[in-house]
Amino acid sequence: MSKVSLPQGTRDFGPxxxxxxxxxxxTIKTxxxxxxxxxxxTPAMENLDTLMGKYGEEGDKLIFKILNNGLGDPKNIEKARNAFEQVLQGKNDKNLTERALRYDLTIPFARYVAMNHGxxxxxxxxxxxxxxxRADRPQKGRYREFYQCDADVVGSQSLINEVELTSIYAEVFRRLGITVEIRINNRKILAALAEVCGGADKMTxxxxxxxxxxxxxMEKVKEELAQRGLTTEQIAIIEQYLNVDxxxxxxxxxxxxxLGASSIGQxxxxEISYILERTPNLSNVVCDFTLARGLNYYTGIIFEIKALNVxxxxxxxxxxxDDLxxxxxxxNVPGVGISFGVDRIYDVMEELNLFPAAVHSGTKVLFFNLGEAECLAAFGLMQQLRANGIACExxxxxxxxxxxxxYADKKQIPFAVIIGGTELxxxxxxxxxLKQGEQQSIAQKDLANFNFQ
Structure with missing residues (x-):
């Protein structure tokens, strides 16, 4: 029998x-x-057509496709075999796969809005x-299965939404105790850069x-730009842009x-100036014109959050x-949204020891089991404590x-209640x-009012 294991890039989570x-x-939901x-x-899986072509060529390669059920049917074997040959050539074939696991939460949300906008x-x-x-290569801070926390606003072009989302980022990370930079750029500025470098077709x-x-x-980026057909002069302009400081x-x-000669650049x-003027108290909002976020659907302000000191x-x-x-x-349904990478946030907080002590608490009180009659009395008292919101077992x-x-020590339970024959x-x-080693004897009727602090 093979050794029991998990799929690469996934994890179990203990208590x-x-x-x-x-x-x-x-914290984020609050x-x-x-x-x-x-x-x-929204569902874990979407129709493949819903997802493909929405994340750029790099993103499309990372979509987990799901094989159609019923491929074992003899009628379907030949279709599946031919379809697999299509997939090996980089083409999708509905005879092999029609569905996929969601790559992010934004496209499923856009699909939901489209279906329910009325x-x-x-x-x-x-x-x-x-x-x-995502079918990515697992490494530190990068997993194949991970959680996202998204907040989006659709149906408004007002930049006040971007201001509020900036403030949400600042408030969440303030509450979590993580020092961050809220980096912002604008895809319109990147579009202007493409204009200066030969036209909109160069933007992707x-x-x-x-x-x-x-x-x-920088040097590898320049090499890639050259491979993508940009001239030496165009690459020099991009390098000048990336060196803005x-x-x-x-x-x-x-x-x-x-880029000021470009109207879209202006x-x-x-738009960036608008956000900066309305967040003067947020010193961690930083213009980062190297920020691109290589997803094709962004049209305006883009955000990226970088944790400092880690x-x-x-x-x-x-x-x-604006037209997702x-x-x-x-x-014509404009939108704007942000996402939190919870798994990476967890790793940052663990490395910097930012979780408060109260997070570790589970059971507050352990009732000892010292006999049948004693256990019966303990159970009644335990239910009283539970009714008062005190976790016990x-x-x-x-x-x-x-x-x-x-047992109490291993589970870090701070209090024990003991009822022996004499106490009964x-x-x-x-x-x-159990932390301080102190104990006191009290009437059972007073236990519900005891201060377990």
Whole structure:
């Protein structure tokens, strides 16, 4: 029998990890709700046509496709064999696969809006917390199955939405204790760069290349741009653009000088200025003109969150996508959204020891099991504590004190309640603080009011 294992890029989560993850989820959801967002869930799988062609050529390669059921039927074997040959050539064939696991939460959300736009009150503000799947190469901070937490607004072109999403990022990471940079750019500025470098058809080539700048460095980016057909002069302009530096105001000035002749470039600069003017107290909002986010559907402001003091990729990102639902036959529904990478956020908080002590707490009180009659009395008291919101449990069988104390220690249970024969006869119980080693005897009727702190 082969060794039991997990699929590469996936993980189990034990109780302690789940509590920490839930702390992150709860913090993010609380802030989403404060800003008027409503919860939404969509299926784990979508029709393949819904997903393909929405993430650029790099993203499409990472979509997990699902084999059709019934391929074992003799009638389908030949179709499947021929379809597989098509897939090996980089083509999709419905005889082999028609569905796929969702790659992110944005496209499924756009599909939901397209299907339900007649019933939605616009602008529609939703948040979504669910797992997504990508056929990526697993490494630190990068998994094949991971959770995303998204907040999106559709049905509004107002830049006040971008301001609020910027504020949500700042508030969530303030509450989690993570020091971050909220990096912003604008796809209109990237479109202007493409104009200067020969035309709009160059934009995808440029954004895919410069989106890799942090990973492969300037020289490799220049090599890739050359491979994509850009001239030496065009690459020199892009290099000048990528070397923009200084304060936010200085960067904006340099970009305006380089791309200001483009009307779409001017619009992008104005939109970034709008956000900076309305978030003067957020010193961690940084203009990053190297930011590209190589997803084809972004059209305006784009975000990326970088945790400081730790080696980790982006822990959040998003942007404006003014015609995403047009991909599904419902044009002219503008939108903007952000995403939190919970798995990377967890890794950052673990590395920097940012989880509060209270996150680790589970059972507050362990009732010892010292006999049938004693157990019956303990069970009644335990139910009273549970009714008061105090998490407690009783040891599962009658056992020696040492064994029950060890159980409490391993589970980090801070209090024990002990009812032996003497306590049972006298209507009392012993409450022991296991951290401090102190204990006291009290009446059983007073236990519900005891301060377990």
């Amino acid at each position: 302690e990890v789940v509590r920490k993850r839930n702390y992150i989820f709860s 802030v989403f709700e404060l800003y008027g967002f409503q919860p939404l869930e 019933q939605l009150t616009l602008p529609f503000k939703r948040y979504q917390v669910q797992p997504v799947w 080539d440029i954004t895919i290349a410069i989106d890799k700048l942090d990973k492969i460095g 200084g304060s936010n105001a200085e960067k904006l000035g340099q970009v305006k000088e380089l 619009k992008g600069i104005e 080696q980790m990729g982006s822990i959040g990102g998003g942007g404006r996508y 639902t047009g991909l599904f036959g419902v044009p 009783i040891y599962h069988e009658q056992a020696k004190f040492d064994k029950q104390f060890k 006869a006298e209507g009392k119980c012993v409450v022991k603080n």
